Amino acid sequence: MRIPPTFEARLTSARMLAENVRELRFERVDGAPFDFAAGQWVNVHVPAAPGAEAEIKRAYSIASAPDGTPGFELAVTHVQGGPGSTFLHGLAIGATLSVVGPQGFFSRPLDKAQPSLFVATGTGLTPLRSMIHAALNAKHPMPMSLVFGVRTEADLLYRTELEALSARHPGLRVAFTLSRGAESWTGRRGYVQTHAQELFQALEGLGLGRPHVYACGLAKMVSAVRDLLRKEMQLPRELVHTERYD
Ligand SMILES: Cc1cc2nc3c(=O)[nH]c(=O)nc-3n(C[C@H](O)[C@H](O)[C@H](O)COP(=O)(O)OP(=O)(O)OC[C@H]3O[C@@H](n4cnc5c(N)ncnc54)[C@H](O)[C@@H]3O)c2cc1C
Incomplete structure (x- = not known):
């Protein structure tokens, strides 16, 4: 090595x-x-x-x-x-x-990249931000969805950048979810795992191949997402890529 x-x-x-x-x-x-x-x-x-x-x-x-x-x-x-x-x-x-x-081996080589769901909490967003920019810079055609979870609106890292990217690129969907959102928040609420299945199915429904999932953050979230994907949704191991920070 x-x-x-x-x-x-x-x-x-x-x-x-x-x-x-x-x-x-x-x-x-x-x-x-x-x-x-x-x-x-x-x-x-x-x-x-x-x-x-x-x-x-x-x-x-x-x-x-x-x-x-x-x-x-x-x-x-x-x-x-x-x-x-x-x-x-x-x-x-x-x-x-x-x-x-x-x-590290948590990467998404563009020569074999499939439609992808990115799941992140907190600074777990960072490697996924890198993958999103890399794919957009290369004009890679496969659609991507991101579900990004934090506690409050003020914790939404790179919010303006991600909103601008998804407005410019129809193949990129960005969903923010807050676990402690204020009453004024009209977007998604709860943990990322609450929204992952719906976003996965929407990507799958495009008929471009089975989506891969890339999840990054603290171990508790990564385990919950892996359980959802592997046990409840019965996804094969090769579709699920994870990186844990602790
Ligand atoms: C592959 C990999 C990539 C990582 N990338 C990042 C990154 O991009 N940004 C980042 O902030 N951290 C990242 N981390 C975590 C980072 O390496 C440190 O663990 C973290 O900065 C805490 O180190 P410390 O010395 O300040 O505190 P320590 O005393 O070493 O850690 C205390 C505890 O903090 C918790 N913790 C670790 N990371 C976080 C976090 N991000 N948010 C909240 N709690 C945390 C853990 O439970 C840890 O046991 C990554 C870890 C790994 C293994």
Whole structure:
């Protein structure tokens, strides 16, 4: 198996996507193009504790699509007291760190891509955002649907971008669902697994082949979605692709 390379990356810009989610844009310091497949992740070296010399590694999915440049984006949820996410939320523009990657097998090769349902909660959206952009950039014809679940409207990462993409691309359907939506929210409610079957069936009804499902987020959600797809809907294993963050 190929050992993923280690390289230095510089933080070139950052912005908050939600109250506790920071998007960080890095560039390889050596200027080489960062070659990865949409859906893959990197390991980032961070101090084991504030100011410590000892380092630990934390995995983050790449949020941007491969574009042949040295740049790439991550989106990090701040976990209270967590050394990795706290460090990355405080990282100053211009700082550099060691990155190992790309890594992982959660990807959607476009040469064999089928209609696809993407299921995400929180920053589990990031590898799916990369896959969506990669497919649209390549003008890949297979339809895609995304069901993205968060607690409140303010937690909807990349909302404007996703709404604009689905308005521009008839083959992309985007559904947001809130588990703690305000009364004013008129969209979908509840967990992503409540909506996955309907969206899967709508894709299947297009008659373009059996859809594949890509689910990413915390283990509890991924397990619930896998149970729905494999046990209740009896989907074969090869149609169900998952990535767990914990
Ligand atoms: C393949 C892979 C890809 C990942 N990609 C991302 C990503 O794109 N963005 C991201 O924010 N995290 C991602 N993670 C999680 C990340 O690696 C760290 O676990 C997370 O940042 C917490 O690290 P910490 O050192 O701050 O806290 P720790 O003390 O190490 O973790 C504390 C606990 O936080 C919980 N946790 C982990 N991730 C999250 C999360 N995203 N939201 C809420 N709770 C969480 C877990 O239960 C974990 O045990 C990914 C993990 C894996 C395995």
